[in-house]
Amino acid sequence: METAPRFTKIDRLTETGSEHIVTLDNLTNLHWTAGDAIDQDVNHEQALAAIAKLNEQAFGGFTDWRMPEVEELFLLADRSRHSPAIDIEFFPTCKSDWYWSATDDATEDKDEQTGHSKYAWVVYFGGGSSNLDPRGYDYRVRAVRGPSRQ
Secondary structure, eight states, X not given: OOOOOSEEXXXXXXXXXXEEEEEXXXXXTEEEESSOSSSSOBOHHHHHHHHHHHHHTXXXXXXXXXXXXXXXXXXXXXXXXXXXXXXXXTSTTOOSSEEEEEEEOTTSOOOTTTSSOSEXXXXXXXXXXXXXXXXXXXXXXXXXXXXXXX
């Protein structure tokens, strides 16, 4: 019995052909940006702004992009691969770097103004691990759409 592929590419037609912009995860039914939401390391607040910009632009024809929860992002990590620890056929520009998640540090109280703790979970696509880091650090960000796991 043949198993269905884990990912499906969703392309956008351009003047020069087609461009792979979104990847559908057939396991979770989540849509992921094939590339980073912004092409540089940014702090957590800037990462949220980059995702808001994708929504303003209706990237891929969608306006409900969000930052992934750590469990969602961690499911993309493929620990049978290294540098990057992800399927590069479907995420061709993924860096071997840390990526932000929307998941707060559960041991901390949330700030009344921001609604977030001082730390957030990150996933490392160099080897597929995760960690808690201050929101002021600069990391990569990938956007997702679909129902949140939280």
